[in-house]
Amino acid sequence: MASSTNSGTDEFIKGLWKENPVFVQVLGMCPTLAVSNTAVNALAMGLATASVLVMSNIAVSSLRTFIPKEVRIATYILVIATFVTVVDYLIQAISLDLYKALGAFISLIVVNCVILGRAEAFASKNTVALSAMDGLGMGLGFAFALFCLGAVREILGAGSLFGIQLFHDSFQDWVVMILPSGGFFTLAGWLLLFNWIKQRKAGKHETTKLALTGEAIR
Amino acid sequence: MNHESLWSIFINASLVNNFVLAYFLGICPFLGVSAKLETATRMGGAVTFVMLVSSVCAFGIQALLVAVDAPYLKLISFIAVIASTVQLVEMFIKKFSPALFRALGIFLPLITTNCAILGLALFQTNKGYDFAQCIVYALGAGAGFTLALVLMAGLREKLDLAKVPDVTKGTAMALMLAGLLSVAFMGFGGLGG
Numbered sequence: 001m002a003s004s005t006n007s008g009t010d011e012f013i014k015g016l017w018k019e020n021p022v023f024v025q026v027l028g029m030c031p032t033l034a035v036s037n038t039a040v041n042a043l044a045m046g047l048a049t050a051s052v053l054v055m056s057n058i059a060v061s062s063l064r065t066f067i068p069k070e071v072r073i074a075t076y077i078l079v080i081a082t083f084v085t086v087v088d089y090l091i092q093a094i095s096l097d098l099y100k101a102l103g104a105f106i107s108l109i110v111v112n113c114v115i116l117g118r119a120e121a122f123a124s125k126n127t128v129a130l131s132a133m134d135g136l137g138m139g140l141g142f143a144f145a146l147f148c149l150g151a152v153r154e155i156l157g158a159g160s161l162f163g164i165q166l167f168h169d170s171f172q173d174w175v176v177m178i179l180p181s182g183g184f185f186t187l188a189g190w191l192l193l194f195n196w197i198k199q200r201k202a203g204k205h206e207t208t209k210l211a212l213t214g215e216a217i218r
Numbered sequence: 219m220n221h222e223s224l225w226s227i228f229i230n231a232s233l234v235n236n237f238v239l240a241y242f243l244g245i246c247p248f249l250g251v252s253a254k255l256e257t258a259t260r261m262g263g264a265v266t267f268v269m270l271v272s273s274v275c276a277f278g279i280q281a282l283l284v285a286v287d288a289p290y291l292k293l294i295s296f297i298a299v300i301a302s303t304v305q306l307v308e309m310f311i312k313k314f315s316p317a318l319f320r321a322l323g324i325f326l327p328l329i330t331t332n333c334a335i336l337g338l339a340l341f342q343t344n345k346g347y348d349f350a351q352c353i354v355y356a357l358g359a360g361a362g363f364t365l366a367l368v369l370m371a372g373l374r375e376k377l378d379l380a381k382v383p384d385v386t387k388g389t390a391m392a393l394m395l396a397g398l399l400s401v402a403f404m405g406f407g408g409l410g411g
Contacts, residue, residue, distance in 0.1 A: 026389050029245035030333045074301055077330075081294040089290070104340045107293050111333040113246055179404065180240050184397030191390040199385060 008133040015137025021114045022145035022187075023194045028114040032146055033183035035105050039162055042150025043143065044098050048087050048106060050139025053115050055083045057135030060123040067124075076119045077110065084109045114142060145190075152186050153177045224354045227347075231358030234407060237334045238366040239400040244334030248367060249392050258371035259364070266360025268304055268329050269338055273356035275299045276339035277349055296339045304330045334363055369399060 021027045031049065036042040059079050060067075067075050088106045092099045099106070109115065118138055123131040154160060157177030159167045176182050222230075237243045244265070251261045279295050308326050312319045319326075329335065338359050342352050373395050382391060 026249070027246075029249065030242050033245065034242035073330075074298075077297055077301060078294060081297050085290055085293050088293070104337060104344065107340055108243075108333050108337055110293060110297055111331050111336050113331055116331060176401070179400075180242065181397045181400035181404065183242065184393050184400055188390045188393035188397065191393065192385055195385045195388075195390060 008130060011130055011133040012137035015134065015139070015141040016144065017141070019138075020141045020145060021117075021138055022142060023190060025114075025117075026191075027117055028112045028142065029187075031105050031108060031112060032142075032149065033180075033187060035102055036146055036149040036153055036183060036186075037157070037178050038101075038154045039147060039150040041098075041101050042146040044091070045102060045105065046139075046143025046146035048091060048102075049109055049112060049114070050136070050143050052080065052083045052087055052109055053118060053139040053142070054132060054135040056080045056115055056119055057123040057131040058128055059083070060119045061126060061128045061131035064124050072124065073116070073120070076116055076124075080115055080119070081110050114138065148190060149183070149186050152189075153182055157182060222351065224350065227351055227354050228358040228361075231355050232362035232365065233403065236362040236366055236403050236406075237337065237359050238363055239396070239403045241337065243337040244332050244363055247328065247332055248370065248396070249389065252367055252370040252392070253374055255368065255371045255375055258367040262360070262364025262367045264307075264326060265329060265332060265334065265363055266357070268300075268307060269335055269356045269360045269363075270353065271307065272300045272303050272335055272339060273342060273352050275303060276342065277352045280343045292343070296336060300335055300339070301330050334359065366399065370395065373399075 015021070019025060022029075022032055028049070031045055035045045056076070056079055060076055063075075063079075084107065087109070091102070091106060118135060122134045126134070151161060154162075155166060156174045159165060159171045159173055174182075177186065231237070235241060238245065238248050247261060247265070252258050276296055276299065279299060280292070283289060283292055283295065304327065308319075311326070338356060342355050347355055370392075374392065377391065377395070386394075
């Protein structure tokens with residue numbers, strides 16, 4: 001956990017990459033997998049979650065001295081549910097098509113573990129400004145991860161990005177990527193990539209050593 | 219009002235549109251608790267029970283909210299009811315069967331943030347099921363959740379003995395398995411209509 005001496009920028013950056021909620025902490029899987037079948041859906045869902053996260057972090061952080069410890073989780077959930085209802089009606093008003101595509105998953109932002117997790121782990125202990133930055137960073141990190149998934153699934157599954165055809169007609173769509181199983185496979189692929197990068201960074205020294213001993217044996 | 223037969227609702231909820239593998243609900247416990255077969259079975263049982271209770275409660279609340287014309291309170295009241303149901307179940311089990319309480323441990327309170335339960339409550343009101351249909355839907359969803367969890371746990375127990383590259387260990391491997399299971403469940407498409 002980052003200490004409270006960190007500046008707002010640090011809190012913002014860490015959510016984007018080092019503590020990315022999806023790729024590193026593996027939180028909030030359900031909406032991540034369910035609505036990432038096209039890039040537009042994924043981005044909309046990510047931004048909706050990000051805005052709820054920022055608002056709930058601000059609210060929880062400003063109320064943190066008033067909330068009794070025993071009922072804090074219930075209070076957080078009610079705060080989150082209020083903001084989700086607001087976002088739900090907002091999306092319905094802005095774009096009905098998007099609302100239909102996302103379906104019940106907008107309401108299900110309530111039980112997204114990322115939001116409750118940040119409220120409990122960060123907003124309940126830090127100042128309003130820091131919590132807002134943390135919420136923004138985590139939220140955008142979440143949206144970024146969702147977009148990565150959605151873009152890959154749409155490019156492979158429908159041969160398009162944001163509805164624009166990318167390939168020649170002869171491209172055979174990978175239907176499986178649009179189907180539920182494609183979500184699992186794509187996320188597994190991204191996690192593999194992240195693990196691989198992390199391992200390479202951490203184990204560069206060891207790998208060179210291993211490679212050397214390998215040479216020696218040969 | 220929806221006129222699906224009870225049998226087709228059950229098959230639909232448990233196999234064709236499996237909550238975990240087709241709707242992606244309840245992925246967190248699915249990945250978190252599926253390492254051992256025994257805990258997976260217990261978790262499935264607890265979730266099914268909470269689903270049943272909260273489904274009945276959600277049916278009542280929906281009727282009440284329609285009566286007082288306040289649909290915007292749906293989400294808030296559902297989540298409040300689910301949280302208190304879980305709390306109630308926890309107290310009930312603690313009082314009447316301490317052994318079971320100890321066995322379930324931390325999983326019991328965690329059910330609150332299981333999206334499968336809130337999802338179930340939302341879907342059943344969206345579909346306009348009547349009381350009997352709601353109960354069957356909850357049972358089917360619970361059975362499907364348990365089935366997915368148990369299958370996954372069985373696979374992961376076997377996987378512990380297999381040799382896999384270091385990079386794929388952990389969540390990435392579990393996700394690939396889940397993807398394959400999901401492909402397998404697509405075979406049920408068309409059953410129950």
